[in-house]
Each structure stands twice: as structure tokens, then as C-alpha cells.
Amino acid sequence: MEASVVAAVESAVESGGMAIHVRMLGSMAVSRAGAALALPPSRKLRALIAYLALAPHAVNRAHLCELLWDIPNDPRGELRWCLSKARALLDEPGRRRIETAQDTVRLDLADCRVDVLEIGQAMQQGIDKAGLERLRELAALFVGDFLDGLEIGRSPFFNSWLTAQRRRLRACHAAVLEHLAAGLPAGSEERFACLDKWLQLAPFDRHVHERLLDSLGMRGRWREGEEHLAAAVRAFEAEGLDWRPLRDAWRDVRARRASPAQSLESAGPAQAPAATADVPERTGRASIAVMPFADRSTQAGVRGGLADGLAFDVIARLAKLRSLFVIAQGTVFALDQRSVGPEEAGRTLNVDYVVSGSLRRQGQRVAVEVQLVESRTARIVWADVFDHKLDDAFQALDEISDRIVASIEIEIEAAERNRAILTPPNSLDAWQAHHRGLWHMYRFNRTDNEQARHFFEMAVRLDPTFSRAYAGLSFTHWQTAFQRWGEQAPAIDMAFETAGQGLIADDRDPAAHWAMGRALWLRGSQEQSLTELRSAVDLSPNFALGHYTLGFVNCQSGDAEAAIGSSDHSRHLSPFDPLLFGMLAVRALALMRLGRIDEAAGWAxxxxxxxxxxxxxxxxAACCLALAGKQDEALGFLPLIRKAAPSYRVDDLLMAFRLTPDTQAVFREGARRIGIG
Known part of the structure; x- marks a missing residue:
């Protein structure tokens, strides 16, 4: 859809139409049908257009006044003046691009070509999938810094936003150059020019140094390579960064390129490889850096408040998950103190993902904006805003931290599953095999469950210390027993055995205790099961699946009220979880036990x-609806049940769950009313 909009706009420009082109990289410029328009001299007008163009939603007028005016005589009046000038510049007969509704303002440039929006769209579509010509086109858009020269005095909020956007777009530029360089012939002058630009943007990204050293070796320019390595080592040492990978890379280049038969001059005609031919594949578990959050409520440079506390908390909680390599807080805070932005930090630290954000207090509320970005593609994997009452600052931070960490875990897991599913099975490492297993596991059918088991077994064979893979393997055996997809007794034993292996591998991994809690429930040891599940959430309070499974056990024969609380909390932490259907069903079963039949039917x-x-x-769902007197709706589920399991009866349900005798009797009555009794 986005690509078609861009194509339509370009077509309109070529045919002499009235399409507008807004350029924000370099000095701001606006043109219509190829003819440059005269911009009013007001710097705040240009800033307003840029801010509105990049805002994802309509913006409150009060916020715009605070953003651009430092205690003016009449901020609303000045904003109205700027909006009138913007309308004269951007609106056309029959096409209003400046939209105002109640107290908000929105700029709609969907039918215009905007360089920054075009780059953002390309990043989200996947820069790693772009062809060579497309990468060249994107690289050509970076003619200068974002809104070059547009800093505004006494407008700290705008200048802070401007700095963040410049850092983000420099990261996008670096990502484009990285993938463009990968698609160019190794010894070509175009590649050297591309690497030089990349080096200027990211001087401490070891990948660009390694790529440059390889190209110099390809051309036989050994002296230049030695000089570049020496200069890079000095620069890395001065910043306290590890330069040894650069030395090792250069030694490898010399070993590979030293033979004349391998030099560029003796090789045949160079052929440009695919755009991402030599972008290195990551191996091992994913790594992440959490940069300090910016506090928009305090004076610049003041540290130690809520924003820093939030970053410390998120780092600590991510580390407790045991599934990610988390950069220590001392390192990220040191980089931040040297004014290294999140995007540059991601490349400097050579991590896969970077978390950044900002915090703002307004009265008795605190709003936290968070972004999770894939470092090497500059793609925004996830972004959200968390708004919370500030009655108790520590409680507010605690709840926000839980939600941030749970969301990061889910989003990275989804991204890694998608990456793993595209990797050939015979080249998977343990981390990739684990995520390939998760992709199949979350399909919840017998065939995919078997496939998941195969990949989890591969993962633990490749890395016998990988506790998460044992937890996944245990879950597949649990599913076989619970769904009766095979002999139940051996599946129960295997679920217990593999959960135990996970605990031996890492008894601090919440997923290992989660797997053991489920296995113990299968064996009928409810109290031991609850103990293990409580250990899981004690180790990681934001572990949504731990809270869900506590509810799962309690909703059947334990504390029904506690089950509702666990279900609600798990959904609060992970509102788009693959097991969301189970979280909702836990609430339904608990409500059924409490005699709240109508509510139970709704949740089911x-x-x-x-x-x-x-x-x-x-x-x-069918039984709850029947008991609630909604016979027609209940019968509507019968075809779906028959399609999934033609001979399904209520005994299949009751054998799967551990329901109390009185709850079993209630379900038998519901099943009798719809003919599956």
C-alpha cells in the first residue's frame, strides 16, 4: 500500500501533476510539480510542518505551543498564524492537508512525496529485502542532516525531538549503506565510497571496519589496510572498546587474500552479488541494550530521577528472563553520558536490538514512550506509550517496567521466530532451532507439535545447556498428554524428565520452573506445581506465561478468585500472546466455578x-453458552467441534482438565443440552 502511494506520487510528478514533494534531509524544501515553492522565513513554521508530518497521530494544540514557544505573549495566536501559512503552502483546492478537529492538529501528506517518510516506510518493509537499485535510490535521499540548521533557541523540547530524529535517520542511513555495500563488488570504487560514508556515520561499528579491511585486501592495498587498522585500534582504545575483533578480521583477510590467485586483478570479471550477500548471519542468542530513558520533565543533564530508575529496572528484569544477552547498565549509561544515541550505541555494542524511550510527568500522571529497534536494519520492531497514575511512583514504575519487559520479550521472540523460519534447517544453530520450534509449537496442532519437538531436540543437541529449549521440549510432551495425541503416560514422563533437564541446565530460568510446574500438574501434584509456578514469577515478575499457568491450575480446583487475578495480569503483561485463548479460558472456568455463568460464557x-x-x-464456550440459556449460540459451535474432533464428547474435556466433581457435573449438564453429553 505504502509503495503504491509513493509510485502514484512519482507518476503524478512526472506527468506534470500538482503533487507536492517535501524534502527534510538537508535544508527543508517544498516543491509542487517540480517547481520550488518559496518558504516563509519563520523557522517555527518549518519546525511545525516537520513535527506534524512525522507525528503518528493528531497532536494537541497545547503540546505544539509547549514544543515551539517559550512563554510567548500569545502562543495560541502564533500557532494559528503558523497553521494559516502552512495551509497556504500545502493545501490545494479540494484537498486540505492541514486538518483541525476540536483541539488537535493533523498534517496529512499521504498523497505527497516526503523523503523522511519514504525512508521510514522502506525501513519498516525491511531494508534487508530491498534490491540494489532501490538501495541506491534510498542512499541518494540522504543529502544532508535532518532539518539542517533548524535548531530553535529556547525550545528545549523541540531541540530534543530534533536530536532524536537526526540520530534515528543517521541510523537509517547507516543501515542503507551497510546493505548497499553488501551488494556491490568487493573491490569497486562505488563500494569504497559507500564504506567511507558509512564509516563517517558509525565510526565505532566494527562491521564497517571489517568490510573496509576486506575490500582493501581484495585490492591488494596492504599498507592502507595496516594504516587503517592502526588508526581504528587507537580510536577504539580511546573509547574503551574492544579492538581485538578488528585485528582478527585483518589477519583473516591477509590469510584469505594473500595468494595472487585470489586477488582482484587475477580474478575473472567481478559480478555484483545479491544485495545482502555478505551481511553476516548472527549466531547465538539475541543481544539487547537498554539505553537510559530521557526525562522530558526535568532540566537537561539532570540524572538519577524516575527515567534512570526505569531504565535500571528494565535492564534488571530483562536479565532475569535468561533468554537474552543483556548489556550491563554501566556500559549503556557511560555511552549515554558521552552523548552516544541509541542507534549508534546499538552498532557500537554490536547488539541485535536497542531499547530507548522517554518519560514525561504531567500532574499526577506519567507517560512513557518506548521503542524497540533492530540495530542493523533500523527497523522499529515495536513501539508503545504507557500512561499511568503517579499516586505511588514506585508502584507506577513497577507496573510500567513489567509491561515493557513482557512486551519486549514477546516482540523479540516473534521476530526471532520469523527469522528462524526462513533459515534452512540444516544450517540452524541452537538459538534458531529453538525459535523454529516455537513457531511450530504455537500452531497447537498435532503435526506442528511433532515438528516443534524435532527442532527443540535439535536445539538441546547443539547446546545441552540451553534451558529454554528443554522447556519448549517439555511443553510439546505436555501437549501430547493434554490433547491425547499419543499414549498419555509416556508423554507425562517425558514432560517431567525434560523439564528437569531444563532446571539442571539453569535453575534461575523462569521458563524452566514454568515447564516443571506444568509437568507436575500433569502428574497430579497440584501443590508442588503451584510452588514451581510461583518460583517462575518470583524469578521474573513480568513472565506472562508463569502468571497464566498459575491461573490455569487454580481455575480448575484451586483458588478461583486468584485464578481470575492471574489471568488478568497475564493478559495485562502480554495482550497479544499466542496463548491468549488459554488466558481467556482460565477466566471463563474460574467464573463458572464461582457461579457467574453469563460472565463465563462471554469470556469463553x-x-x-x-x-x-x-x-x-x-x-x-459451547457448554457455558448452553448453561447461560443461549442455546442457538451454543449449537453454533457444534460444527467447529465436529470438524476439529468428529467423535468429541464431554468426557474428552473432563479427562483433559482436573475439575472438581461439582464443576464436572455442571459441564455434563451443559454438554447434555447441546448433544455432546
């Missing part, structure tokens, strides 16, 4: 509507 229907909801979830 929500559970059944989720993707991959299995046949037991459909049966719970």
Missing part, C-alpha cells in the same frame, strides 16, 4: 474466537 466466547484455539476451548 472470546477465548474460542482467538487464533489456534483448540477443541477443548470450543467445547468450554
Amino acid at each position: 466466547v472470546k477465548a474460542a474466537a482467538r487464533p489456534n484455539a483448540h477443541v477443548h476451548i470450543l467445547a468450554i
Whole structure:
């Protein structure tokens, strides 16, 4: 859709139409049908247009006044003046681009070509998928710094936003150059020019140094390579960075390129490889850096407040997950104190993901904006805003931290699953095999469950200390037992055995305790099961699956009220979880036990509507609806149940769960009313 909009705009420009082109890289410029328009001299007008163009939603007028005017005589009046000038510049007959509604302002440039928006769209579509010519086109858009020369005196909020946007776009530029360099012939002058620009943008990104050394070796320019290595080592040492990978890379280049038969001159005609031919594949578990959050409520440079506390908390909680390599807080805070932005820090630290954000207090509320970015593609993986009452600052930070960490875990897991599914099975490492297993595991059917087991077994074979892979393997055996996809007793034993292996591998991994808690429930040891599950959430309070499974156990024969609380908390932490259908069903079962039949039916229907909801979830919804007197809606689930399991009866449901005798009797009555009794 976005690409077609860009193509339509370009076509309109070529045909002499009235399409508008807004350039923000370099000095701001606006043209219509190829003819430059005269911009009013007001710097705040240009700043306003840029800010509105990049805002994802309509912006409150009060916020715009605070952003651009430092205690003016009439901020609203000055804003109205700027908006009138912007309308004269951008609006056309029959096409209003400046939209105002109530107290908000929005700029709609969907039918215009805007260099910064075009770059953002390309990043989100996947710069690693772009062809060579497209990469050249994107690189050509970077003619200068974002809004070059547009700093505004006594407007700290705008200048802070401007700095953040410049850092983000420099990261986008570096990502474009990295992938462009990968697609150019190794010894070509175009590649050297590309690497030089990349080096200027990211002087401490070891990948660009390694690529440059390789190209110099390809051309036989050994003396230049030695000189570049020596200069790079001095620069890295001065910044306290590890330069040894550069030395090792140069030794490898010399070993590979030393033979004349391998030099560029003796080789045949150079052929440009695919755009990402020599972008190195990552191996091992994903790494992440959490940069200090900017506090928009305090004077610049003042540290130690809520924003720093939030960053410390997120780093500590991510480390407790045991599934990611997390950069220590001392390192990221040291980089931040040297004014290294999140994007540059990601490349300097050579991590896969970077978390950054800002905090702002307004009265008795605090709003936290967070972004998770993939370092080498500059793609925004996830972004959100968390708004919370500030009655108790520590409680507010605690809840926000939980939600941030749970969201990061889910989003990275999804990104890694998508990456792993595209990797050939015979070249998977343990981390990739684990995520390939997760991709199949979350399909919740017998065939995919077997595939998941295969990949988890591969993961633990490649790395016998990988506790998360043992937890996944245990879950596949649990599914076989719970769904009765095979002999139950051996599956229960295997679920318990592999969970135990996970605990031996890492008894601080919450997922290992989660797997053991589920296995113990299968064995009928409810109290031991609850103990293990509580250990999981004690180790990592934001571990959504731990809270969900506590609810799962309690909703059947334990504390029904506690089950509702666990279900709600797990959904609060992970609102788009692959097991969301189970979280909703836990609430339905707990409400059923409490005699709140109508509510139970509503939640059960929500559970059944989720993707991959299995046949037991459909049966719970049908029985709850029948008991609530909604016979027609209940009967509507029968075709779905028959399709999933033609001979399904209520006994299949009751054998899967550990329900109390009185709850079993209630379900039998519901099943009798719809003919599966």
C-alpha cells in the first residue's frame, strides 16, 4: 500500500501533476510539480510542518505551543498564524492537508512525496529485502542532516525531538549503506565510497571496519589496510572498546587474500552479488541494550530521577528472563553520558536490538514512550506509550517496567521466530532451532507439535545447556498428554524428565520452573506445581506465561478468585500472546466455578474466537453458552467441534482438565443440552 502511494506520487510528478514533494534531509524544501515553492522565513513554521508530518497521530494544540514557544505573549495566536501559512503552502483546492478537529492538529501528506517518510516506510518493509537499485535510490535521499540548521533557541523540547530524529535517520542511513555495500563488488570504487560514508556515520561499528579491511585486501592495498587498522585500534582504545575483533578480521583477510590467485586483478570479471550477500548471519542468542530513558520533565543533564530508575529496572528484569544477552547498565549509561544515541550505541555494542524511550510527568500522571529497534536494519520492531497514575511512583514504575519487559520479550521472540523460519534447517544453530520450534509449537496442532519437538531436540543437541529449549521440549510432551495425541503416560514422563533437564541446565530460568510446574500438574501434584509456578514469577515478575499457568491450575480446583487475578495480569503483561485463548479460558472456568455463568460464557466466547484455539476451548464456550440459556449460540459451535474432533464428547474435556466433581457435573449438564453429553 505504502509503495503504491509513493509510485502514484512519482507518476503524478512526472506527468506534470500538482503533487507536492517535501524534502527534510538537508535544508527543508517544498516543491509542487517540480517547481520550488518559496518558504516563509519563520523557522517555527518549518519546525511545525516537520513535527506534524512525522507525528503518528493528531497532536494537541497545547503540546505544539509547549514544543515551539517559550512563554510567548500569545502562543495560541502564533500557532494559528503558523497553521494559516502552512495551509497556504500545502493545501490545494479540494484537498486540505492541514486538518483541525476540536483541539488537535493533523498534517496529512499521504498523497505527497516526503523523503523522511519514504525512508521510514522502506525501513519498516525491511531494508534487508530491498534490491540494489532501490538501495541506491534510498542512499541518494540522504543529502544532508535532518532539518539542517533548524535548531530553535529556547525550545528545549523541540531541540530534543530534533536530536532524536537526526540520530534515528543517521541510523537509517547507516543501515542503507551497510546493505548497499553488501551488494556491490568487493573491490569497486562505488563500494569504497559507500564504506567511507558509512564509516563517517558509525565510526565505532566494527562491521564497517571489517568490510573496509576486506575490500582493501581484495585490492591488494596492504599498507592502507595496516594504516587503517592502526588508526581504528587507537580510536577504539580511546573509547574503551574492544579492538581485538578488528585485528582478527585483518589477519583473516591477509590469510584469505594473500595468494595472487585470489586477488582482484587475477580474478575473472567481478559480478555484483545479491544485495545482502555478505551481511553476516548472527549466531547465538539475541543481544539487547537498554539505553537510559530521557526525562522530558526535568532540566537537561539532570540524572538519577524516575527515567534512570526505569531504565535500571528494565535492564534488571530483562536479565532475569535468561533468554537474552543483556548489556550491563554501566556500559549503556557511560555511552549515554558521552552523548552516544541509541542507534549508534546499538552498532557500537554490536547488539541485535536497542531499547530507548522517554518519560514525561504531567500532574499526577506519567507517560512513557518506548521503542524497540533492530540495530542493523533500523527497523522499529515495536513501539508503545504507557500512561499511568503517579499516586505511588514506585508502584507506577513497577507496573510500567513489567509491561515493557513482557512486551519486549514477546516482540523479540516473534521476530526471532520469523527469522528462524526462513533459515534452512540444516544450517540452524541452537538459538534458531529453538525459535523454529516455537513457531511450530504455537500452531497447537498435532503435526506442528511433532515438528516443534524435532527442532527443540535439535536445539538441546547443539547446546545441552540451553534451558529454554528443554522447556519448549517439555511443553510439546505436555501437549501430547493434554490433547491425547499419543499414549498419555509416556508423554507425562517425558514432560517431567525434560523439564528437569531444563532446571539442571539453569535453575534461575523462569521458563524452566514454568515447564516443571506444568509437568507436575500433569502428574497430579497440584501443590508442588503451584510452588514451581510461583518460583517462575518470583524469578521474573513480568513472565506472562508463569502468571497464566498459575491461573490455569487454580481455575480448575484451586483458588478461583486468584485464578481470575492471574489471568488478568497475564493478559495485562502480554495482550497479544499466542496463548491468549488459554488466558481467556482460565477466566471463563474460574467464573463458572464461582457461579457467574453469563460472565463465563462471554469470556469463553472470546477465548474460542482467538487464533489456534483448540477443541477443548470450543467445547468450554459451547457448554457455558448452553448453561447461560443461549442455546442457538451454543449449537453454533457444534460444527467447529465436529470438524476439529468428529467423535468429541464431554468426557474428552473432563479427562483433559482436573475439575472438581461439582464443576464436572455442571459441564455434563451443559454438554447434555447441546448433544455432546
